[in-house]
Amino acid sequence: MADPLRALLALLCCLALLTVPAAAAPLDRARFAADLCGDGAAQVRGAEGLVQAGGDLPADDLAFAGGLLGALAERRLSCPADGALLLDRPDAPEGHDAFTGAVRPAAAARAPILGLRQRAAVETARGTVALLTGPDPAARAAGLAVVERRIATVPAAVLDRARDAETDAGLKATITGLAQAAALSSPDPARRRAAIAAVAASPSGTAQARLAALKNDPAYAADPAFRTALDTGLATVSRAVAIGDGLAVVYNGLSFASILFMAAAGLAIIFGLMGVINLAQGEFIMLGAYATYGVQEAFRRLAPGLLDLYLLAAIPVAFGAVALVGIGVEALILRHLYRRPLMSLLATWAVSLFLVNLVRVTVGTQNLQFVMPAYVSGGVPLYADFVMTWNRLFAIAFAAATLVLTLLILRRTPLGLDIRAVTQNRDMAACLGLPTRRIDRLAFGLGSGLAGLAGVALCPIYSVNPGMGSGFIVDSFMVVVLGGVGSLIGTLVAALGVGGANVLIEPISGAVAAKVIVLVGIILFLQRRPEGLFAVRRRR
Amino acid sequence: MTALVVDALTVAFGRFTALDAVSLAVDPGEVRAVIGPNGAGKTTLLDVISGITKPVSGRVMLGDRIDLTKRSEVEIARAGVRRKFQKPSVFPALTVRENLEIGCGPALPARDRPDRIASVLGEIGLGPRAEVPAGRLAHGEKQWLEIGMVLAAEPALLLLDEPVAGLSDAETAQTAALIRSLRRPDRAILVIEHDMGFVEAIADRVTVLHEGRTLYEGSMAGARAEPRVIEVFLGR
């Protein structure tokens, strides 16, 4: 016990001796230049000394050292009897004096060679300088990458200084993580325990893995204080990660349910009204996504500066375009099939086949590329690994807005009143003089338009291609079946149920099992309530 | 023993109460008419008796033994209850004879069917039309065919939902005669009808329903004299 401690103390003293003088005084530039011009051992001494002192050196010293190190690495360093020359290119006849900047001939000077053994130390020193003084995040990130390779030789002070000075959030987080990792393997027990606590304070899956790896560390068996600290830290992190993952599942389920709701709401309105299931609803969603793409391309041509707004501009365009397609389909085809609901299944399937192949032939089968505006890219890390991504939040907010608007349309507008009247009793509504055919057409347009909106919401999340409609259309049928006829709230609850069940079961037993369980669940549910969740009991 | 007892029957669709604690009893051999304005719950009453609608509470006893509210349509039909629907419900793709064959019910052995069908064809007067698809029959013929279908099983309880709706006067008179000829000591007949003359011609007693409640029960003459009945129904 005593021997290792003493050794540690000795090591600490050495470190202190190395760093403290440097902190007290600025860089001894002449000595540094001489070291780099010296033999291999001197070069390593100079480079490592700089790294050790790096946390406290003034910026101009770092810049001076960086120039010399760069010249050495690139064979542009020339060493006359006194001082050092920086050449513009290797073997140039003259160069600038490193101290005075004056031009001097390099003919009589010796060009020091950087050996393979010394290169690592020199590169680390260059990386340190770049990390601390790089002009832009890219340069600093490159420096960090070099430093990371030999992180054990870099003192904490360098990383701390880099972290404190860093302005780029991403890079700052990376530096922090690296500093913690370095501290976790530090020889100082107190520092290690502090690092464990620090890691545990910002829990994530990486932090969990990092701490779990420490269980194999000899200190875990040997040092009770270390073990306690690690166990506590690990427990905290594990719990937080579990909660974060749970939140992520709920969040993903919510966004999936939002898409399902938007796909199914239109279906449910149409089904409630006309008893028709539109098998082309998936293709209407696809059309909505393609309309969004069209708006993006129009913005790119006409108003590139406003490109970021295309997603918002696409909302009315997609709704209108797909609603028009729906009205066309209703007027040309479905109008003739109201007394033949099973045939309308075949007819709408034919429409879907037609639309998929039309898009395939005219636009192509490849996935469309979308520009992601700032408001749908990235996200804000909320808790542990749970990042609230903007694209999914966009879909959720979109679905909520759609729900509210659709409810308003159905409850507060004359069209909504007509739709509800015809849904509940078509013959009676017709007797009262309602133009049921016109209402059918408008409602079909509304339902189709909702599919178009689902297409807009999908663009930032899923890939967009002609066949995308078939992907979740079966799920949205199940939502309609489960939700019952003519109840938007039923559709919402069913969408949350089906979406949530899919996302909840998926991590446990796989995507396929999730679908099987949902289907079996729905069939079992229909045993109890054949008319769905919220259907009102009606007379035959 | 009574043929049919409806005991405190309540039916609700959502928040709407279609029948509110309705009770009535029909004797064997009786022809009972249930009358009342639209929405009084008449068809709902038949829906419950024939098992299509399940009530919220109450019982429907067939012959003191079987609670029909606990049985499916199929079991109720097999217990001897037959119903003629308001809208003529015949099978359009089948001929008159085939419709009647199905009307005989699953219990009747195949060899007894031709005789039964022949006698029913005679009763409803569709003998010459026996091989015509029911989809091609006139409205009145469909009404009679359906009455024939429900008769073919020789039901103990016959439910008739507006059997003369949409018929001409002559056809109505014919139908009234037909129904009178159906009376048997072991058969109860429950008729729903708007046509007062028709009801008077066939019914022993009437039950007047209004807004899901029983308003009056007794003779047709008594109903005509009852002020409340006059107010809601006869005097409108």
Next chain:
Amino acid sequence: MSGAVQTALAAPAGPARRAVRDPLVAGLVGLCLAAAAGLLVAPPAPYLVNALGQLAASAILAVSLDLVWGYLGILSLGHGLFFAIGGYVCAMHLLAHGVAVTGVLPDFVQFMGWKSLPAYWVGLDHAPYALVLALALAGLVAFVFGLASFRSRVNGVYFSIISQALVYVAMLLMYRNDTGLGGNNGMTGFPLLFGWPMGSPGVVTGLAVAALLTLAAILAGTRLLVGTAIGRRMLACRDDETRLRTLGYSTTRLKLGIWCLSAMIAALAGILYVPQVGIINPRVLAPDLSIEIAVWVAIGGLGRLGGAVIGAILVNGLKFWLSAAMPEAWPFILSGLVLLVVLVLPNGLLDLVGWRPRPTWLRGAR
């Protein structure tokens, strides 16, 4: 069209004679028998024989769907499931038979790194057991799904889309590699049929003849069935289920029985189809394929068993020809054909030759 055909397609006659007097079905049965005899006496080029056999298998599938859709009003958009059950069990038999004779394991088994066929393949090298298993499995799946649906009165469009979900889920299931049924790539490379090499002209002819004879038998059998009292109850159930129930008939039992029968016929079609095309994979479970079966029936003439056969042969024949000649155009032609039939010829192409039943007769099947 000649006057004879006009008469042949005229409206059905009375009940007693209806069972036998269906000249369309009689003609098709005769045609099948004649074609089978022709193949045996003077077989044409093997690819033609094979195409004929495949068409016959498709026609059986169409008949199975018309039985429930045209006569019972149940539109299944998941009949591909029963077809696939027959097909998969048949493929398993062929591979197990191959292993029993040659001792070489199929590719996908080797791919999964297994040393032998999975345990539940035991006995499948015996053809009678495989046949019974295929039919029983199809019947069982149909029974469970049908019981759950019919008992709770799920019907119409509801039933259609739930059956579609069923076949979709089955497809996802079969795409998995760990099912022991070939996963994504399915099963292929069948070496032998009853000990004979698979591609030999005798086997090709034998399969086509078997398919044609089965089609003839199924067509005649189902036609006889729909002419009986049960058939009349099916039509009654299709057009007014509640009326039939209130006359004392258990429609659940009726529908369940016919539904299971239909599933088993579809499985039989799968059994005959797979050895002729030499492969089965999860794509037969794609919802689109199941809808296509309904399209054959609708195009040929819903509610006429002969119409289903004609529709299946017509659409599949067109598909063979056009998807090779102009693959881009085929989906457009198919969708146009469906819309044409649904909107203009509601009784299918039989409308064109003058057979026009009153639309109300098919009320429950639309």
